[in-house]
Amino acid sequence: MDMAFGVLLVTLGLIVPLILMVSRAKKTRALAIALIVGSNVVGCFVAALCFWQQSVVLVDFSSFTPFSFALGIDRLSAFFLLLICTVAVPVAIFSISYFDNHYGEQRRNRIWAFFSLFLVSMILVVTASTGFAFLVGWELMTLLSAGLILMEGDSTERRHNVFLYLVMMHAGAAAVAGSFFLFLPYSHTLDFASMRTASGVVPAGIRTLIFLLAFLGFGTKAGLIPLHIWLPRAHPIAPSPVSALMSGVMLKTAVYGFVRFVFDFLGGGPWWAGYAVLAVGAVTGLLGILYAIAENDLKCLLAYSSVENVGIIFLGLGTSLIFLAHQAPVWAGLALVGALLHAFNHALFKSLLFLGAGAISKATHTVDLEKLGGLQNRMPVTGAAMLVACCSIAGLPLFNGFIGEWVIFRSLLAGSALNSTKAQVILPLVVGILAMIGGLAAACFVKVFGVAFLGRPRSQAAEEAEEVPFAMQAALSSLAVACLGIGIFPGLFLRPLVSLVQVLVPGAGVLPETVSIARIIPCAAAIILVVSIAAALLKRRERIARTWACGLPGLTSRMQYTSTVFSKPIRFVFSSAYKPDRKIDRLPPDQPYFPQSIAYRSVRTTYYEKAIYRPFAEMILSVARQLRRMQTGNIQVYLLYIFLTLVLLLTFLRFQK
Amino acid sequence: MRIALNILQALILILGAPLVRGIIARCKAFLQRRQGASIWRPYSDLAKLFHKEDLVPPTASSVFRLVPFGLFGTTICVAAFVPLVQPSALLASRGDFILFVYLLAMGRFFLSLGALDGGSAFGGMGASREALISSLAEAPFLLSFVAVAILASHADFAGMVAWTLQQNIFNVSAVHMLAFTSLAMVVIAETGRMPVDNPTTHLELTMIHEGMVLEYSGPRLALIEWSSAVKLHAMLALLVALFFPWGMVSNVSAGAVILALLLYCAKVVLLIVLLAVIESGMAKLRMYLVPDFLGVASAVSALAVIFTMLDKR
Numbered sequence: 006m007d008m009a010f011g012v013l014l015v016t017l018g019l020i021v022p023l024i025l026m027v028s029r030a031k032k033t034r035a036l037a038i039a040l041i042v043g044s045n046v047v048g049c050f051v052a053a054l055c056f057w058q059q060s061v062v063l064v065d066f067s068s069f070t071p072f073s074f075a076l077g078i079d080r081l082s083a084f085f086l087l088l089i090c091t092v093a094v095p096v097a098i099f100s101i102s103y104f105d106n107h108y109g110e111q112r113r114n115r116i117w118a119f120f121s122l123f124l125v126s127m128i129l130v131v132t133a134s135t136g137f138a139f140l141v142g143w144e145l146m147t148l149l150s151a152g153l154i155l156m157e158g159d160s161t162e163r164r165h166n167v168f169l170y171l172v173m174m175h176a177g178a179a180a181v182a183g184s185f186f187l188f189l190p191y192s193h194t195l196d197f198a199s200m201r202t203a204s205g206v207v208p209a210g211i212r213t214l215i216f217l218l219a220f221l222g223f224g225t226k227a228g229l230i231p232l233h234i235w236l237p238r239a240h241p242i243a244p245s246p247v248s249a250l251m252s253g254v255m256l257k258t259a260v261y262g263f264v265r266f267v268f269d270f271l272g273g274g275p276w277w278a279g280y281a282v283l284a285v286g287a288v289t290g291l292l293g294i295l296y297a298i299a300e301n302d303l304k305c306l307l308a309y310s311s312v313e314n315v316g317i318i319f320l321g322l323g324t325s326l327i328f329l330a331h332q333a334p335v336w337a338g339l340a341l342v343g344a345l346l347h348a349f350n351h352a353l354f355k356s357l358l359f360l361g362a363g364a365i366s367k368a369t370h371t372v373d374l375e376k377l378g379g380l381q382n383r384m385p386v387t388g389a390a391m392l393v394a395c396c397s398i399a400g401l402p403l404f405n406g407f408i409g410e411w412v413i414f415r416s417l418l419a420g421s422a423l424n425s426t427k428a429q430v431i432l433p434l435v436v437g438i439l440a441m442i443g444g445l446a447a448a449c450f451v452k453v454f455g456v457a458f459l460g461r462p463r464s465q466a467a468e469e470a471e472e473v474p475f476a477m478q479a480a481l482s483s484l485a486v487a488c489l490g491i492g493i494f495p496g497l498f499l500r501p502l503v504s505l506v507q508v509l510v511p512g513a514g515v516l517p518e519t520v521s522i523a524r525i526i527p528c529a530a531a532i533i534l535v536v537s538i539a540a541a542l543l544k545r546r547e548r549i550a551r552t553w554a555c556g557l558p559g560l561t562s563r564m565q566y567t568s569t570v571f572s573k574p575i576r577f578v579f580s581s582a583y584k585p586d587r588k589i590d591r592l593p594p595d596q597p598y599f600p601q602s603i604a605y606r607s608v609r610t611t612y613y614e615k616a617i618y619r620p621f622a623e624m625i626l627s628v629a630r631q632l633r634r635m636q637t638g639n640i641q642v643y644l645l646y647i648f649l650t651l652v653l654l655l656t657f658l659r660f661q662k
Numbered sequence: 663m664r665i666a667l668n669i670l671q672a673l674i675l676i677l678g679a680p681l682v683r684g685i686i687a688r689c690k691a692f693l694q695r696r697q698g699a700s701i702w703r704p705y706s707d708l709a710k711l712f713h714k715e716d717l718v719p720p721t722a723s724s725v726f727r728l729v730p731f732g733l734f735g736t737t738i739c740v741a742a743f744v745p746l747v748q749p750s751a752l753l754a755s756r757g758d759f760i761l762f763v764y765l766l767a768m769g770r771f772f773l774s775l776g777a778l779d780g781g782s783a784f785g786g787m788g789a790s791r792e793a794l795i796s797s798l799a800e801a802p803f804l805l806s807f808v809a810v811a812i813l814a815s816h817a818d819f820a821g822m823v824a825w826t827l828q829q830n831i832f833n834v835s836a837v838h839m840l841a842f843t844s845l846a847m848v849v850i851a852e853t854g855r856m857p858v859d860n861p862t863t864h865l866e867l868t869m870i871h872e873g874m875v876l877e878y879s880g881p882r883l884a885l886i887e888w889s890s891a892v893k894l895h896a897m898l899a900l901l902v903a904l905f906f907p908w909g910m911v912s913n914v915s916a917g918a919v920i921l922a923l924l925l926y927c928a929k930v931v932l933l934i935v936l937l938a939v940i941e942s943g944m945a946k947l948r949m950y951l952v953p954d955f956l957g958v959a960s961a962v963s964a965l966a967v968i969f970t971m972l973d974k975r
Contacts, residue, residue, distance in 0.1 A: 381723035381779075392725070401768040402761055414760050414804075421812040421970065433808050433967045437801035437960065440763075444800030447771055448793035455778030455789065461721050525756040529739050529765070532753075537735030541728070545881040546715040552782050552877060566778070566786020574794040578953045 006062050010051050010078065010132075014064075016044040018125040022118040029114055041121050042097050048090035048128070055083030057501050063134070073196065074141075077134035080505040081269065085131040085261045088349050091487070092253050092356045093124050099360050099480035100246040102473070106367055107244065108156075116156050116244070123149040123250065130258045136185040136195025139262075143181060146255060147174040153247045154239060163242055170239040173232070177225030184218035184266060187211055197270075204270050216274035219266040220282065226259035227315045230289040231613040236312055237296070241304035245363025248304060252311040253356030260318055260348050267322075268341070268509045273329040280431070283323030287435060290316030290442040295582050298449040298575055301568045303362045303372040306453065307355065310398065313442065314351045318344050320439065321413040324432065328416070329510065331423050338506040338513025340416035346502060347409030350491060354397040354406060357484040361391040364477055365457065368470040374453070374568035379462035383470045388458045390481035395454040397488045399447040403530050405491035408499075410443060411522055445575070452571045461562040493530050496523030584612055663914050668752045674923075675741040675899060679891035680704035682898065682934065689938035704891065711884035719877055721781045729776030730882040730889075736769040737889040737896075744896050745903045747922035748911050749823040758817040759807040763800070766852070769889065770796050773874055780877030788873025791949065795858065795870065798956040799851045805963035806845040809837050810904055812970040819900075823907045831908050835973045840966035842905045847959035849897040851952070853890070856941040858952055868946060895930075898937075902929045 021037045054060055055078045062078040078086060100120065104113055126149055129142030151167050185195055191211075192203030207215070221232075228236035240248050267274055293313030300306035321344030328337035364387045365380065366372050381388040397404035417439065420432020462468040472478070491498055499520065507513045554560045576583060587607050591600040635646075684701035691698025718727065742752040743762045774792055777785035811817045813835070814825035851858045854871035863869050869876075875886050903910075909925035911918040947955060 379721060379723075379781075381725055382721070385724070388723070388725075396768075396771065399767075399771060400764065401771060402764050403768075407764060411760055411764075415758075415817065418808060418811060418817060422815075426971065429971050430968055433812060433970075434805070434964055436808050437805045437964060437967075440800040440804040441797065443764075444767070444797030447767055448797045451771060451774045451778070451789060451793055455775055455786075459723060459725055459775060459779035460781040460786075521756050521758075522761075525753060525761065528753065529757065529761065532739045532742060533732075533735035535735075536738045537731040540734045540885055541731040543712075543881055545712075548715055548717055549720050550717040552719045552780065554782075560782055562781075564783045565781060566783065566790060571786060571790045571793070574790055574949070575797065577950065578794065578798075 006051060006054065006060060007064055009047055010062050010076075011064050013044045013048050013051070014076075014125060014128065016040050017121050017128070021121040025114045025118040025121075029111065034114060034117065037117055037121070038097065038101060041117075041124070042094055045090045045093040045097065045124070048086060049094065052078070052083045052087035052090055056080060056087055056505070059504070070137075072137045073135045073194065074138045075134045075196075076129070076132045076138060077197075078132050080508055081261070081264065082132045084345065084349070084502070084505055085257060086128060088257055088352050089124070089127050089131065089254050092250070092352050092484075095480035095483050096246045096249050096253075096356060096360065099249075099363065099477050102476050103244070103246055103363055103367065112156065116153065119149055119153050119156065120247070123153060123247075127250075127254060127258055131261050134197045136188075136197075136200075140178070140182055140185065143178055143258075143262075146258065147171065147178065150239075150243070150247070150251055150255060154243045157242065157244050166235075166238040166242060170235045173225055173235040177222045177232075180218045180222030180225070181262065182222075184215045184222060187215050187218070188270075197265075200270050204272065209275075212271060213275050216267060216271060216278055219263060220278075223259040223263040223266070224285070224319075226262070227256050227319070228289075228312045229285050229315065229319060230292050230312065231617055233289070233293070233312050234613060234618065237305055237308040240308035240311065241302065245304070245359055245366060248307075249356035249359035249363075252308065252359060253352040256311060256315055257348050257352055260315075260322075260344070263319075263322065264341075264345070264509070267326070273326055276330045279323050279326030279328075279330055280427075281323070282319055282326055283431075283435065286316045286319030286321075286323050287438045288316070289313070290320060291438060291445075292582060294442055294445040294449060295575075295579050298445060298452065298572045299583060301374045303365065303374055303377075303453065303457065304359070306374075306449070307358050307362060310358075310446070310449065311351075311355055313446065314347070314355065314398075317410065317413070317439070317442065318348050318351070320344075320435070321347060321409075321416070324413065324416055324420070324435070325510075327420070327428055327432065328423070331425055331428060333419075333423060334510050334512030335514050335516060336416050336419045338503070338510045339412060339419070339516055341506045341510060341513075342499065342502045343409050343412030343416055345505070346412060346498065347406075349498070350397065350405040350409050350488070353484055353487050353491070354394045354404075357390060357394040357481060357488065358398065360477075360481055360484070361387060361394060364473045364481065365470075367473055367477075369464075369466040371464070371466060374456045376464040377457040377462070377467050378460050378464075378562060378565070379458070379467060380470055381458040383462075383467075384458075384472045386478045387473060387481055390478075390485040391458065392454055393485040393488050395450040397492065399450045400443045401447070402526065403489070403492050403533070405488045405495075408492060408495040408522065408526075410439065412499075414439060448575060449572075452568060456566075456568045456571060460565050461560070463562045463565070463567070493527060494523070495526060496520065499523055664748070664750065665752075667748055667914060667919065668750060671744070671746040671748075672738075672742050672752055674746060675744060675895055676738060676892055679888065679895040680708060682895045682930070683891050685931065685934050686938055686941075689935055690942055693938060693942040704887075708884050708888055711879075711887070712881050714880040716880035716882055719780055719782070722779050722877075726776050726779035726877075727882075729772045729779075730878065730885040732772045733769045733776075733889050734885045736765050736772070737892045740765045740769070741892055741896050743819055744899045745819055745823050745907075745910070746899055746926050747919055748914065749827055749903075749907065750820045754820040754823075755818055757819075759811065759819065759822075760804070760817070762819070763803055763807070766893065767796065767800070769893070773886070776878070777874035777876075782877060784869070784873045784876045788870050788876070791870045792874060795851055795952055795956070798953055799848050799959070802844045802956060802959035802963040803848045803852070805960070805967055806841040806848065809841040809963065809966035809970055812967070813837055813973060819903065823903050823910070826904065827907050827910060827912070835969075837966050837969045837973050838905060840962050840969065842901070844959045844963035844966065845901060845904075847955065847962075849901065850937075850940070851956060851959075853894040853897055855894075855937065857944040857947045858955065860946050898930055898933050899926075901933060902926065 065075040067073045126145035133139035188200045192199045225232040297309035325337045325340035397406040400406045400410045417432045590604040592602045683704045688698045688701050745751045774789040777789040814822040859870040911922045
C-alpha cells in the first residue's frame with residue numbers, strides 16, 4: 006500500500022512531467038496519459054482500501070527535505086483522496102480529445118504536464134501529515150491552476166482575472182499558514198499528530214483565533230460569500246476539464262482543510278462557531294444559486310452553482326458544530342456525514358456538468374445558452390449524461406445530490422430536540438432556507454438542460470452540432486453512472502462515512518436514520534421504474550405533427566423562451582439580491598417620444614465589490630503609496646535602512662536576554 | 663391484512679383521483695348556478711384521450727416522449743406515501759416527508775423539461791412561471807411538515823399520523839392551525855388551483871400548468887392529467903391524514919375499515935367544497951402577487967415551527 010501510494014506520487018509528480026518535457030512524440034504523450042489514468046486508478050484502489058478497511062498509509066520524505074515532510078492516509082484523507090482520484094480518471098480520459106482539439110502540438114505537452122502536477126498538488130494537500138507538506142501542496146495547487154488558466158490564452162482581461170485569483174488565494178493561504186503557526190508554541194512541531202495532542206493545552210483565545218483564521222483561509226478557497234468573487238471569474242475561463250477539476254475537486258480540498266482543522270485538531274470551535282458557519286453557509290447557498298440562475302454563460306452559471314453547493318456543505322458543517330457545542334455528538338456526526346457526502350456528490354456531478362459544457366463547446370464552439378438548443382437530438386449520449394447531472398444537482402431523489410441534502414435535512418430537524426432555545430428555533434427554520442435553495446437549484450437546472458438541450462436550435466452552430474467522440478462519451482457516462490449508483494444505493498457509501506465520522510467526532514454512532522434512506526430509496530426507485538415502464542408499454546399510435554403556430558407559417562426558434570426570459574420572474578422577485586444597474590439610452594436625447602434608437606444595458610456589479618473590496622483595495626494602494634516614499638532610489642538611504650535594521654535587531658537581542 | 667389495506671389505500675388514491683376533480687367541477691358549477699357535467703366526466707375524458715393518437719412535434723426529442731411516463735411513475739410513488747384509513751401506507755413507515763416533497767419536485771422537474779422540449783412559446787412560459795412558484799413554495803411546504811414532525815417527533819407520515827390520532831380532538835394546538843393554513847396554501851399553489859393558477863383557462867396570459875402541457879395529446883396527455891389529479895387527491899388526503907385523522911382504524915376489521923373509508927370520503931368532500939368555494943369566490947392573482955401569497959404561507963409555516971417550542975407534550 007505504502008509502495009503503491011509512493012509510486013503514484015512519483016509517477017504523477019516526476020515521471021509524467023519529465024517524459025513530456027523530454028520528447029514531443031505522439032507516442033510519449035500517449036504513454037504519459039496512460040500513466041496519469043493508470044496511477045489515478047491505483048490511487049482509487051489505495052483510497053478505497055483505506056476508506057472501507059481503515060488501513061493507514063504513511064510515507065515519510067523527511068530525510069530528503071530540510072523540514073519534516075510526511076504524507077499519510079487516514080480515513081479522512083482516504084475519503085478525499087478517493088474523491089480526487091475518482092474524478093481525475095474520467096476527466097483525464099475526457100481531456101484526451103479535448104486537448105487535442107483545442108491546443109496546438111507544442112502546447113499539448115505542457116498542458117498535460119501541468120495537469121499531472123495539478124493532480125499531485127491536490128493529492129499532497131489531502132494526504133499531508135505535516136504542516137509544511139500541506140502548505141507546499143496548497144501553494145502549488147494555486148499556482149498550477151493559475152498556470153492552467155493562462156494556458157488557454159493571455160488576454161488582458163484573463164490576466165486581470167488570474168491576478169485577482171492569485172491575490173485572493175494568497176490572502177487565504179496567509180490565513181491558513183497563520184492558523185498553523187498559532188499551534189507552534191504549544192505543539193513545537195507542525196506534525197499533525199502533535200498538533201492534535203497539543204490542542205488540549207491551547208488557551209481559549211488562541212483557539213478562537215485559530216478557528217477564525219481557518220474559517221477565513223479555507224472559506225476563501227471554498228468560495229464562501231463574500232470571499233467568492235474570484236471563483237466565477239477564474240473557473241469559467243479555464244479549459245473545461247480543468248474547470249471540472251477546479252470546481253469539482255479543488256474546492257473540496259478547502260472543505261478537507263476546514264474539517265481537518267476544526268473537527269480533527271480543535272474538536273469544535275467556540276460556542277458561536279456553528280452559528281457563524283451556518284449563517285455564512287446559508288447566505289452563500291441562497292445568493293450563489295440566485296446569481297447562478299441569472300447567468301446565460303453556461304460555465305459562469307456552473308461556477309456560481311459551485312458557490313451554492315459549497316454553501317450547502319458549510320451549512321452542514323455549521324449544523325454539526327452547533328450539535329458539538331451542545332454535546333450532541335450523535336447528531337453532530339449525522340450532519341458531518343451529510344456535509345462530506347454532499348462534497349463527494351458535488352465533485353461527481355459538477356465535474357460531469359463542466360465536462361458536458363466542454364462537450365457542448367467542442368460541438369458548437371460556444372457555451373452561451375442563448376445560442377444553444379435542440380442538442381438532445383444531435384448529441385443523445387451527452388444529453389443523457391447531462392440530464393443525470395442536472396437531476397443530481399437539483400437534488401431529485403434517485404440521484405446522488407438528494408442523499409447528502411436529505412442527511413443534512415434530517416440533522417437540522419433533530420435540532421428541535423436540543424436543550425437550547427436558540428438551536429431549537431434556528432435549526433428547524435434553516436430547513437426552509439435549504440428547501441428554498443433546493444427549489445431554486447431545480448429551477449436553475451431546468452433552465453440549463455431545457456434551454457441547451459431541448460426545443461429548437463437557436464443558432465447555426467447548434468443546428469450543426471454533432472455527437473462528441475467515444476472517449477468523451479465514455480467519460481461522461483461513467484460519471485453519470487456513478488451519480489445514479491450513489492443515488493439509488495446510498496447505503497454503500499453511508500456506512501463507511503459513518504465510521505469515518507466516528508473517528509472525527511467521538512461519540513457519534515450509527516443512527517437508524519442514516520440507514521432508513523438507504524432502504525427506502527431502492528423501493529421507491531423500483532416503483533417508479535416499474536410504473537413508468539408499464540405506462541410506456543401501453544398501446545398507442547404516434548404521429549409526428551407540426552405544432553399549430555396560431556396561423557403563422559410555422560414556429561421558429563425565435564418564438565421559444567430564451568434563457569434570459571426563463572429566469573426573468575425569479576430575477577424580478579429577487580431583484581433586491583441582484584441590484585442591477587440599468588441604463589437606457591434614447592437617441593437623439595432631445596426627442597424622448599420619437600427616439601430613433603434605444604439602447605438598453607443591464608450591468609450587475611455585486612455590492613461586495615462596491616462595499617468591501619473597492620475600499621479595501623484603495624486602502625492598500627494608499628498605504629503602498631505612503632511606503633513608496635521610502636523607495637527614494639538613493640543608495641545612501643538604503644544603506645541607512647540596513648544600518649538601522651541592524652541596530653534594531655541588536656537591541657532586540659540585548660533585551661531578550 | 664395491513665399490507666392488503668395499504669395496497670387498497672394506494673388504489674383508492676390513484677383510481678379515485680379523477681372523481682375528486684369531477685366533484686370539484688360539479689361543486690363549482692353549483693356555486694356558479696350552472697348545470698355542470700357529471701362527476702364521472704373526468705373518467706370518460708381520460709378514456710377518450712387514451713384512445714386518441716399521440717401527436718409529437720417534429721423537433722421534440724426523446725425527453726418529450728419519456729416525460730409523461732416518468733411523471734406518472736413518480737406520482738404513483740408519491741401516492742404510496744399517504745395514509746387514508748389506517749395510520750400507515752406502503753412507503754409511509756420508512757419514507758419521510760422530505761422524500762415525499764422531493765418526489766413531487768421530481769415530477770415537476772420532468773414536466774417542465776417536457777414543456778421546454780415542445781419548442782413552442784407557451785411551454786417555456788409555463789415552465790418559467792412554474793419554476794418561480796415551485797421554488798417559492800418549497801420552503802413553506804417543508805416547514806409545515808417540520809412543525810408537525812417536531813410535535814410528533816417522527817419524520818415519517820405513519821408516525822406523525824399515529825401521534826395525532828392519540829391526541830384529544832379538542833386539544834388542537836396553534837401549531838396545527840398554523841401548519842394547516844400554510845400547507846393548505848401550498849396545496850393550492852402546488853396543484854395549480856385558484857387564486858394561483860386557473861385550471862380551466864387556455865389563455866396564454868394566465869396559464870401555468872396548462873401552458874406546460876399544451877403540446878401533449880392522446881395517451882401522453884391522459885397520463886399527465888391523471889398524474890395531476892392523483893397529486894391533487896394525494897395532497898388533500900394528506901391534509902386530512904395529518905390534521906384530521908380521527909376515525910382511522912388502528913385494529914383492522916371489516917366494519918371499522920368501511921366506517922373509516924366513509925369518514926375519509928366525507929372529510930375529503932368537505933375539503934373539496936371548501937376548495938370550490940375558494941375557487942369560485944376569488945379572482946386569480948396577478949403573477950407577481952403570487953410571491954406575496956407564498957410569502958404569507960412561508961411566514962405562517964415559520965411561525966408554526968417557532969411555536970413548537972411552546973408546545974412540548
